[in-house]
Amino acid sequence: MATKLDVSGRNLDLESAVDEVKARYVSANPASRAQYERAKQSLPGGNTRTGMFYTPFPLAIEKAAGATLIDVDGHTYTDFVGDFSAGLYGHSHPVIREALMAALDDGMAYGSSSPYEERLATLVCARFSSIEQVRFTNSGTEANTMALVTARAVSGKDLVMVFEGAYHGGTIYFGRKSAPINMPFPFLIAPYNDPEEATRLIAENADRLACVLAEPMQGASGAIPGDVDFLRALREACTAHGVLLIFDEVMTSRVAPNGRQGQLGITPDLTTLGKYIGGGISCGAFGGPAEIMSRYDPSKPGAFVHHGTFNNNVLMLRAGAAGLEKVFTPEVQVALSESGIALRDALNGLAAKHGAPFQVTGLGSIMTIHFQSEPLRSIRDIQPRDERLRQLLHLYLIDKGFFTTRRGYMALSLLITEADCAGLTQAIDDFLAHHGHLLDTAPEEAPVDVWPAAAGATT
């Protein structure tokens, strides 16, 4: 490999920079590579969770402790992925560990009600004022599925309004590429952060529209916060036209006590939760006023049926309750968001320092790095860039001992320290000093796909 460098030792072009960082990655990680080759025999692409895949092959993480990950080649990394926000408590947090050990000691699968679902439900209802009653599920995808079918069953209407770029789970996804495995519901896809258009579409489709499902911040499509005016307009239009408003707070519920809805003072009809709510064990939840949720009361004639072997999995219930009660108190919640804001500010300061097309968006402890300076208010504003730029930053940071994601998403855990954040900031400072000039010159890729439907069309 011929490396092309300028007089100060910087790569002359993106290709040589990527080749170099990739070659270092491949040679440093033979055991991860071998693991990937073996996994491909029994798992499609060696993978059972699409977001875990990246080129040339993903690291195989074997162990973790605190905020440190250890891979099968024996390298250690500071964990800035935080399991895409589910890993709020870090690894083997003593309180979570204690709760899980107690659950194991007490036997696990009772096939019965237990005191533990009431404990976690009480804590969730106390934390989120719009949730009078809650039901647990096994994932955020399932929580959103339940919220949608609930809205359709309660309203007797079929149409569901969602937003371009939304991610509500593996089968409820509205990114740039078409999603052939989405749930076969009629979806009305509206542009995000466009209050006028959303209001118009809600009014126009009110007869058929069961609900509007919105993330207060679009997480997967780039940590793009919803404007307060936009989210308020959704509330007003839904109220005016008898449409249920569902906030997907699977990610954003961590950003403030009472979630993003509490921070903005906007009350949805239903809320969905997930990720950290189960203390790091698979979970989801949907909840709202008793008037809606009591339709699930099995003692009532005609109650909706919501089965699920693991809905009351005691590992999840006990870890989740211990976390909310003893660790992630409202004060800690505020402090974690402040750490996230400080990190985001520091990283955005680097963009100005280097004059690089670089910015970090997000809310509280969740954020995403973008290679552009223009403001981002929806996925439409994200300029398609050469994918190798993301690869360059991702593999560069791995090489420096920081575990982030290919798409630039990061979520802080409670065990990430100020020193960890300072270390990451320094590494990105060095990256911009060394490679910042390539961010501008990299060719723009043509959009990989068109929107699956024009805004406002139903699928």
Ligand SMILES: Cc1ncc(COP(=O)(O)O)c(C=O)c1O
């Ligand atoms: C906003 C949002 N909703 C729903 C989900 C789906 O949750 P799960 O992966 O637990 O199914 C996610 C997952 O990333 C999410 O970010």
